[in-house]
Amino acid sequence: MKPQLFTNVRIFDGEGTAPFPGEVLIEGNRIKTVAKGGGLARDGAEVVDGGGNTLMPGMTEAHSHITFTNxxxxxxxxxxxxxxxxxxxxxxxxxLLDSGFTSLYSAASAKLRTEVVIRNAINAGRFPGPRLRAASPEITSTGGLGDERQDHMYHTGIELIADGADAVRTTVRHCIREGVDTIKINISGDNFVKRKFGRECSYTDAEVQAAAEEAHARGVYLACHARANGAVKLALKHHFRVIYHCDFIEGETYDLLEEQKNDVFLAPAIGIIYTTAYEAEPWGINKAVADHMEMYTMLENCSKTYGELRKRGMRILPGGDYGFAWNPLGTNARDLEHFVNIIGFTPAEALSAATKLGGQIMDIPDLGLIKDGYLADLLLVRGNPTENVKILQDRDNLIMIMKDGAYHKRPGAAAETTQKAKQVVSVWE
Ligand SMILES: [Zn+2]
Incomplete structure (x- = not known):
């Protein structure tokens, strides 16, 4: 492909500052030059008139579950x-790529090898998809979040059950052998399940330590499900890189988090809490059930907790456990709106969290900004998302999607995605 020159665009570069008019030249898989105001030479390049729309970096979903199939x-x-x-x-x-997410940081695969195989197939160019950091299944204890077994009832599920430090160690080694990029371990319980134990730890210090030692020694990322205060403390003690949720933290945990702010990424996963609270009635979760699950308390906590963590300079990313019937995949961009409405981010800050911080959590150098030399993961968006992040929720507003310098959606191409995804869902219905 010839170098692509985007002209007549408003550039949101990912830093969180106001968009500016300019031109951007793409050569190979990289952004060659960003010119404020414009004036780049046209020779040899294919000129793409952006029609005054917004050019921004592709987004990262920081808590993705592409195998949680609604x-x-x-x-x-x-x-x-x-x-x-x-x-x-x-x-x-x-x-998700159709929806503007050029990168996914997974928070668990439903089966051990599924995301590993999908990641490899995407990287080999065999199937379209975002950059993917493939995760292990949820590693959990007997009775922990994800253990869906029941006595006398045969069932295999998404869980990898491991009790005791040795078993946890073996399980982590097993996942690493099969090629995961990141280990996901459920240190606390959850309120979305019947037992409602989001404030309790479901792993001991020794078990968490075993997981951490293996992951650190073998150079894979380490992420955890941690709603309980004690679970977040264990995660910090053992230097987890990604801590999800943090709903019930208190006291010194704020300071402990701040001490590690340059090493830790947080994602509250607001999407699932919000939709469970307000949109899950057709699935039997009415207001009374949602209240029993403490969804309204958790939403309030989200606002307080993350408001405070944001002031302390923590890196907080959108990504909301999309993959449930009432919180379906493809609606992931709603999390940015939740960041604005619930935590109090400005739209530009929410966008920067999804792009600049996205590049950081993916740990891919030169990803997440529109800047000379950066990887060309770009969206051309109809309108100005720094005024209203909601426009990202409509795939028709994504005029162009580019990943690694290649068009996934060319300007002017019609969206054709949703239908296909529905057809495949019918395979198992
Ligand atoms: Zn999750």
Missing amino acids: IGKLKELGEIPQEEHLLLGLEFAKL
Whole structure:
């Protein structure tokens, strides 16, 4: 492909500052030059008139689950055969790219090898999809979040059950052997399940330590599900890189988090809390049930906790556990709106968290900004998302999607995605 020259665009470069008019030249898979105001030479380049729209970096989903296939209950994920599950994962990977997410930092795969295989297939150019940091399944204890077994009832699910430090160590080694980029371990319980134990730890210090030692020694990333205060403290003690949720933190935990602010990424995953609170009634979660699950308390906490963590300079990223029936994949950009409405980010700050910080959590050099020499993951967006992040929720507003210098959606191309994803869902229905 000839070098591509985007002209007549307003550039949001990912830093969080106001967009500015300019031109951007793409050569190969990189941004060659960003020119404020414009004036770049046209020779040899294909000129793409952006029509005054906004050019911004592709977004990162920091808590993605492309193999959570819009199910009503976690248990259902264990009822999808491997083959159908892989197809669904590929479809949803593409749907997220169609939705403006050029990078996914996974917060668990439903089956051990599924995301690893999808990542490899995308990287080999065999299927379209975002950059993917593939995760292990949820590593959990007996009775922990994700353990959907029941006595006398045969069931395999999404869980990898490991009790005791030695078993945790073996499980982490097993996942690493199969090629995951990141280990996900459920240190606390959750309020979304019947037992409602979001404030309790489900792993001991020794078990968490075993997971951390293996992950650190073998150079894979380490992420955890941690709603309980004690769980966040364990994660910090053992130097987890990504800590999800933090709903019930208190006291010195704020200071402990701040001490590690340059090493830790946080993602509250507001999407699932919000939709469970307000939009899940057709799935049996009415206001009373949602209240029992403490969804309204958790939303209030989100606002307070993350308001404070934001002031302390923590890196907080959008990504909201999309993949449940009432919080479906493809609607992931809603998390940016939640950041604005619930935590109090400005739209530009929410966008910067999804782009600049996205590049950082992906740990890919030169990703997440529109800047000379950076990787060309770009969106051309109809309108100005720094005034209203909601426009990102409509795929029709994504005029152009580019990943690694290649067009996924050319300007002027019609969106054709949603239908396809639905067809594949019908494979297992
Ligand atoms: Zn999750």
